[in-house]
Amino acid sequence: MKIITWFGTLTLDDYGKVLEWDLFPKDTSALAEILVQPKKVEIDIPPACFDIRAAAIECGFVGSTEEYNTLLRDVSIRAAKKQISGGTPDMGIIQAVEALDDIDDAANTLSERLAEWYGMYFPEVGLSSEPLARFVAKYGSRSNIPTDGHLYEKATSSMGAELAGPDEELVKGFAENICTLYDSRSRIEDYLVKSMETSAPNLVNIAGALIGARLVSMAGGLEKLARFPSSTIQVIGANRALFKHLRARAPSPKHGIIFNHPQIKNSPWWQRGKIARALAAKISLAVRMDVYSDGGLNESLKTELNAKIESIKAAHPKPPKRESKAGMGKGKGRSQNKQQNKQSNKKAGGRR
Amino acid sequence: MSTKEMSSGIFEITERGGKHLATINLVPGASVYGEKLIEIEGCEYRIWNPKRSKLAAMMIKKFNIPIKRDSKVLYLGAASGTTVSHVSDIVSEGIVYAVEFSPRTMRDLIGLCDMRPNIVPILADANKPQSYAHIVEEVDVIFQDVAQPNQSEIAAVNAMQFLKRNGHLLLSIKARSIDTVANPKNVFKNEIRKLEHEFDVGFEILDSRELAPFHEDHLGVMARVLRVRK
Ligand SMILES: C[S@@+](CC[C@H](N)C(=O)[O-])C[C@H]1O[C@@H](n2cnc3c(N)ncnc32)[C@H](O)[C@@H]1O
Numbered sequence: 001m002k003i004i005t006w007f008g009t010l011t012l013d014d015y016g017k018v019l020e021w022d023l024f025p026k027d028t029s030a031l032a033e034i035l036v037q038p039k040k041v042e043i044d045i046p047p048a049c050f051d052i053r054a055a056a057i058e059c060g061f062v063g064s065t066e067e068y069n070t071l072l073r074d075v076s077i078r079a080a081k082k083q084i085s086g087g088t089p090d091m092g093i094i095q096a097v098e099a100l101d102d103i104d105d106a107a108n109t110l111s112e113r114l115a116e117w118y119g120m121y122f123p124e125v126g127l128s129s130e131p132l133a134r135f136v137a138k139y140g141s142r143s144n145i146p147t148d149g150h151l152y153e154k155a156t157s158s159m160g161a162e163l164a165g166p167d168e169e170l171v172k173g174f175a176e177n178i179c180t181l182y183d184s185r186s187r188i189e190d191y192l193v194k195s196m197e198t199s200a201p202n203l204v205n206i207a208g209a210l211i212g213a214r215l216v217s218m219a220g221g222l223e224k225l226a227r228f229p230s231s232t233i234q235v236i237g238a239n240r241a242l243f244k245h246l247r248a249r250a251p252s253p254k255h256g257i258i259f260n261h262p263q264i265k266n267s268p269w270w271q272r273g274k275i276a277r278a279l280a281a282k283i284s285l286a287v288r289m290d291v292y293s294d295g296g297l298n299e300s301l302k303t304e305l306n307a308k309i310e311s312i313k314a315a316h317p318k319p320p321k322r323e324s325k326a327g328m329g330k331g332k333g334r335s336q337n338k339q340q341n342k343q344s345n346k347k348a349g350g351r352r
Numbered sequence: 353m354s355t356k357e358m359s360s361g362i363f364e365i366t367e368r369g370g371k372h373l374a375t376i377n378l379v380p381g382a383s384v385y386g387e388k389l390i391e392i393e394g395c396e397y398r399i400w401n402p403k404r405s406k407l408a409a410m411m412i413k414k415f416n417i418p419i420k421r422d423s424k425v426l427y428l429g430a431a432s433g434t435t436v437s438h439v440s441d442i443v444s445e446g447i448v449y450a451v452e453f454s455p456r457t458m459r460d461l462i463g464l465c466d467m468r469p470n471i472v473p474i475l476a477d478a479n480k481p482q483s484y485a486h487i488v489e490e491v492d493v494i495f496q497d498v499a500q501p502n503q504s505e506i507a508a509v510n511a512m513q514f515l516k517r518n519g520h521l522l523l524s525i526k527a528r529s530i531d532t533v534a535n536p537k538n539v540f541k542n543e544i545r546k547l548e549h550e551f552d553v554g555f556e557i558l559d560s561r562e563l564a565p566f567h568e569d570h571l572g573v574m575a576r577v578l579r580v581r582k
Pocket residue numbers: 294295296404405406428429430431432433434435436451452453454457476477478479497498499500
């Protein structure tokens with residue numbers, strides 16, 4: 001069996017005895033370079049009881065166990081430095097978030113085109129964006145919908161034109177391309193979830209991976225985000241000039257990205273500002289933990305946040321009445337309340 | 353001021369009524385994370401605070417720490433190297449393989465490795481021992497402090513690949529990273545049961561004690577590998 005070690009590839013017999021070896025150049029930088037490269041799959045790792053150190057000496061790669069230690073240490077340090085200087089994971093996160101927005105832009109434009117195009121042939125389809133693209137990529141002409149397909153009735157009675165031949169091929173291919181965009185989108189999302197969980201587990205726990213990734217991206221990195229006060233975190237993403245793509249998805253351009261958080265989105269409007277403030281405060285703590293402490297997940301943040309949200313909900317079960325403003329004006333709570341009401345009124349006004 | 357060697361390379365320093373744990377500084381003059389340095393009879397010690405280190409807490413809790421001067425140690429969850437630095441002091445003639453998967457923390461750890469001759473830093477996920485099996489040799493001790501829900505699995509796969517027969521596993525189990533709501537006592541019981549019965553590698557639990565008041569809801573476990581691996 002052929003195995004790889006940090007100093008070369010070895011061929012072993014069934015008992016783990018080294019038969020042949022092919023050593024790497026004995027040069028710290030070259031060895032480090034090899035160490036950081038992804039390993040080839042057809043080569044095995046050393047078996048569990050294999051003595052790598054003895055093998056290195058036996059092959060004459062190093063002369064002594066001291067030399068083995070020194071060289072391995074130097075190589076590993078060099079390799080680790082290479083690995084972390086290849087950009088911190090948040091650089092990858094920033095790029096991925098931006099790619100996501102670009103894909104959404106492109107997919108929206110193309111989906112609109114598809115809707116219009118396919119509408120000539122099957123105006124009753126009642127689908128748009130991803131479902132429409134998947135549908136067209138699968139069936140092409142409505143005549144291909146199977147009798148048990150749920151759009152079959154609509155398809156047979158459609159007043160759209162017949163779609164066949166080169167037209168059908170073209171439309172179908174176009175839809176397939178849109179589907180690959182959506183596939184790529186979901187791969188990017190998976191990537192974001194994974195890399196956020198490794199580099200910012202506490203942020204993920206509080207904000208969710210995707211909102212967390214957006215915060216990181218908009219702040220320009222995890223460490224930068226950790227330096228933002230929570231009042232800033234609350235409005236990150238509200239700047240629509242900078243983040244035009246976001247606008248379409250945000251519930252209101254006046255609010256930051258954290259307003260997409262289910263805890264806020266699913267709460268009645270008069271509670272949202274307060275919950276946002278509590279959430280932003282916890283997000284700020286979570287990010288600091290991720291950046292400055294030894295890692296690991298601190299569940300108490302989430303527990304505290306949930307308790308805080310419960311108490312906000314309990315204290316404000318009903319929408320505020322305008323008159324109540326004067327009655328409540330006591331001490332320092334006043335200006336805050338005022339602001340809150342202003343915001344809420346605007347929001348409510350905008351909805352009518 | 354007096355010193356007493358409690359375990360190989362681990363000392364108890366008594367000064368003005370107070371007792372501290374300490375290790376002999378392998379790099380005299382350098383404090384790693386702000387810990388106090390004390391010189392006694394020409395030897396420089398680094399004070400080791402059990403609140404900042406699970407291993408120090410285990411020492412105070414009277415675990416029979418199996419790390420010797422020439423031990424080879426695989427350290428999983430090295431973080432920025434607070435505890436690793438003391439292990440490096442203890443194994444002055446051995447070696448520490450320090451695995452950490454967060455690149456951010458790795459940056460600090462590398463700073464430490466640069467200053468010390470016996471730490472091999474490895475940026476890798478401890479769930480995947482195969483990703484560092486071409487670097488790490490068979491070791492005498494695995495120390496693990498990763499605060500992950502699947503802590504015992506991580507210990508098992510690493511012991512399987514790297515721990516020598518009769519080698520020791522030192523494990524810090526954080527109840528909250530396994531189950532946030534359950535009673536820590538039950539979590540611990542269950543993890544111990546898992547370690548004893550669920551893995552091919554066959555752990556024999558030698559000792560287990562809670563690490564409070566130094567680390568709340570943490571259990572220290574020491575185990576030995578019984579069976580020969582497949
Ligand atoms: C509680 S800290 C360790 C503190 C350290 N033992 C000390 O006393 O100085 C846990 C560390 O384990 C790391 N970690 C968590 N899961 C890991 C994994 N699967 N592989 C490698 N490291 C991991 C975290 O990044 C974090 O730095």
